[in-house]
Amino acid sequence: MLKCPLIYFGKGAFARVGTLKGKRALIVTDKKISELGFVREAQERLQKAGMQSRVFDKVEPDPKDSTAYNCADTATDFKPDWIIGLGGGSPIDVAKGAFFLYERPDVSLPQINPYQFYGLRKKAQLMAIPTTSGTGSEVSIGVALTDTNSGRKLAIACFELVPDIAIVDPDLAFKMPAQLRASTGIDALVHAVESYLTKMSNVFTNPIAIEATRTIFKFLERSFKEGDEEAMERMHYAATLAGIAFTNSGLGIAHGIGHSIGALFHIPHGLAVGVALPYAIQYCAKQSKGRYLDILHALEVKGVTSTNSSQKLMSKVKELMTRVEVPTTLESLPINKQEFRDKISTLASFAATDVSTFTSPRMPTAEQMKTILEYMLDDKPIDF
Ligand SMILES: [Fe+2]
Numbered sequence: 001m002l003k004c005p006l007i008y009f010g011k012g013a014f015a016r017v018g019t020l021k022g023k024r025a026l027i028v029t030d031k032k033i034s035e036l037g038f039v040r041e042a043q044e045r046l047q048k049a050g051m052q053s054r055v056f057d058k059v060e061p062d063p064k065d066s067t068a069y070n071c072a073d074t075a076t077d078f079k080p081d082w083i084i085g086l087g088g089g090s091p092i093d094v095a096k097g098a099f100f101l102y103e104r105p106d107v108s109l110p111q112i113n114p115y116q117f118y119g120l121r122k123k124a125q126l127m128a129i130p131t132t133s134g135t136g137s138e139v140s141i142g143v144a145l146t147d148t149n150s151g152r153k154l155a156i157a158c159f160e161l162v163p164d165i166a167i168v169d170p171d172l173a174f175k176m177p178a179q180l181r182a183s184t185g186i187d188a189l190v191h192a193v194e195s196y197l198t199k200m201s202n203v204f205t206n207p208i209a210i211e212a213t214r215t216i217f218k219f220l221e222r223s224f225k226e227g228d229e230e231a232m233e234r235m236h237y238a239a240t241l242a243g244i245a246f247t248n249s250g251l252g253i254a255h256g257i258g259h260s261i262g263a264l265f266h267i268p269h270g271l272a273v274g275v276a277l278p279y280a281i282q283y284c285a286k287q288s289k290g291r292y293l294d295i296l297h298a299l300e301v302k303g304v305t306s307t308n309s310s311q312k313l314m315s316k317v318k319e320l321m322t323r324v325e326v327p328t329t330l331e332s333l334p335i336n337k338q339e340f341r342d343k344i345s346t347l348a349s350f351a352a353t354d355v356s357t358f359t360s361p362r363m364p365t366a367e368q369m370k371t372i373l374e375y376m377l378d379d380k381p382i383d384f
Pocket residue numbers: 135187190191255269273
């Protein structure tokens with residue numbers, strides 16, 4: 001099975017909002033996106049299509065589960081037959097969480113089991129329109145929300161949360177500032193690489209992951225430095241491709257660790273998974289050298305052997321991160337070292353039990369995960 005929404009892509013695809021069939025649409029977004037005029041345009045197009053709309057624009061960066069519950073209350077009141085997530089990963093994730101709760105108010109978010117069928121879509125369908133180029137949430141099973149009680153990042157996965165329709169229009173991403181283009185682009189890179197390495201990667205996801213990786217290596221630096229339309233457009237598509245790949249093959253420990261660090265230290269997701277990727281590559285080398293060779297060959301890296309593939313891939317990743325000016329080590333993130341040490345057992349336990357970790361080609365124990373985090377703190381090469 002390859003799970004994927006109907007995707008309208010290309011410049012001008014946003015107009016497809018006006019082709020929805022229904023009575024009421026709830027648009028889930030944030031204040032910044034509202035100010036850019038995209039919400040107004042969506043509402044105008046919906047009105048022309050004979051649909052009423054309501055806007056929930058209270059999504060905060062790094063959103064809490066409580067925001068999804070509030071948004072679901074709005075849905076219960078408004079009774080939409082479409083829920084539209086419009087924005088970066090945060091509004092889309094809140095839209096997906098609220099969609100689930102609107103459909104199944106009897107199930108709480110932490111109870112969602114990736115292998116269970118919940119019979120969603122009795123009340124509404126889901127559309128996602130990304131304005132950033134990274135999370136892939138517009139095509140993915142994933143929802144990342146912070147659990148208000150535990151402070152833990154809830155990495156929810158459910159195949160029924162793959163949107164029905166995704167609109168992937170690069171015009172909406174052109175307003176992203178350079179720094180955001182870099183950090184979201186690195187998130188997309190981690191999706192592409194991890195999805196190629198997982199236990200569940202397969203003949204359908206492999207070429208998608210490789211193409212996404214190749215595109216990101218080719219265009220991310222240009223998108224960051226020059227911000228030209230071609231580079232940003234290609235990055236927008238690559239992020240969606242990587243999203244399709246990981247939805248159908250899973251992720252790995254860079255995401256397990258990134259979710260854990262992101263939740264406890266409020267580090268932007270792309271930066272948190274980015275610093276973890278080089279260590280994930282080293283840790284998984286025993287199982288994945290052949291896969292590293294495939295990626296390096298696709299990137300036309302010379303002088304690669306099975307013995308040096310781990311080092312070469314790690315260097316290649318770090319090189320790109322440096323060129324787009326994102327931190328390559330934990331030390332460069334705004335994290336207090338002592339606080340990190342104090343929380344290391346909690347971090348390790350969150351990371352080891354994160355849903356992304358379960359598809360890693362090599363599964364660390366909680367104790368090994370703790371050691372990986374200690375090595376990350378001291379920027380020490382993984383030797384076990
Ligand atoms: Fe991610």
